[in-house]
Amino acid sequence: MTEADHLAAFEARISRGEKIEPGDWMPDEYRRQLIRMISQHAHSEIVGMLPEGEWITRAPNLRRKMVLLAKVQDEAGHGQYLYHAAETLGATREEMIEALLSGKAKYAQVFNYPSLSWADMGVIGWFVDGAAILNQTMLAHCSYGPYSRAMIRISAEESFHMKQGKEQVIVLSQGTEAQKAMVQDAINRWWWPSVMMFGPHDQDSPNSPALIKWGIKTKTNDELRQDFVNQMTPEVFELGLRLPDPDLRYDEASGNWIHGPIDWDEFWRVVKGDGPCNAERIAARTKAHEDGLWVRQALEAYSLRETGAVAA
């Protein structure tokens, strides 16, 4: 079979809705795009622990503290599921972590914003996890088996992440004037970074056509973003809260909420490393990795003593 025959057979499998598994023939570009996407996704889960982790010790009561702890712990686990999925394509854990710590790898730009008040825990859960769930629900249908399975598991577990956040926003929005002001401030700061999470507009998204052709993505960035704006806007208004977009309007003809222009200069600045917390996030991950070195060395020494060699 020629390369072209293999490619035709591969694309026929995708159009029949089959999942591609490790061992199956796949184009190099399919493998490359998946490693890029899945490792970025894994890094996002890991870095995503940081803005919320800061508030665990400052939770207002034990219930909120246990919930936040459980959510952050889930994110650590989800990072592991995703690194595993990338490993099935030949990427190694070492090179992925090296890429993150050296600043080469990207991750969701939204985690480079600071979490300034307790209300951020509610708004991050509702908006940021809400946006992530829309993306992950789509990716659960992805053509690559291990990625799809990781997404199914993650989506099931993350449904509580969004609901605990939304619950907090509802409670704060019906609370004292100070609580209302605090949650409105959090919404003002997190709305646009959340809207940007879906990535560039379709016409500016160079990877999208290949990703859609090969069934990695089944919706475009703008379609997902529209779903998000439609889902969030009416409920934010029902709570008596506002969104920081003076151009936001309801379009009767399409039934869509149409958002105003997105500040793409800000988006690219934050993606490329110059957001409010990029340096702080990478410094925190580097410190965690370096502080763990003695543990890894001790485990290696123990394993060598017990077995004479590390299992290979």
Place this chain on the structure above:
Amino acid sequence: MTSGDTQWPRYQVFHQEGPDRPHVNSGSVHATDEEMALQNARDVFVRRPDCVSLWAVLATDIHSLTAEELEREGLPESKNEDGDAQTYQVFLKKTHSGSHGHVGAIQATSPAAALAAAVANYGSQGGIVWWVVSDTSIVRTDPGEIDSLFQSAMSKPYRSQSFYHTVTLMRRLREKKGIRE
């Protein structure tokens, strides 16, 4: 990154949701030894109360064949068939949306022979991926330790979305405002 600082060998993990259910592939963890592999598997894959047993096996000890490989290249060649037969556990991915689940055990003299037997015995209703693993390569959680390993997940109902009543809260709010749905 320090030279020689590795993330350790990879173990595939299988979890069992109930006593009469098959072990199903959950994903993988890195560990220096079998004990740590099971411990990490518990921490990574059992944050919720849906597990009664875990198996772990070094990823390099799994012999895999996909239906696509079978069609493209045929069965892998068995070389030395003279050895003693041993037990191989067979995992099958039956549907495109599913995971690799344990379907049974077979006797074979080599991994390639085990794969051939797995295809013959467990492929009649269509298989998508076959994994065979020598039974001695699998490390299993001790049934006596089920409580200490898995019970703690039972007391955390807040990990489930049903713990949060956002729909009710929104409805009450609408009623208070006199808005009818």
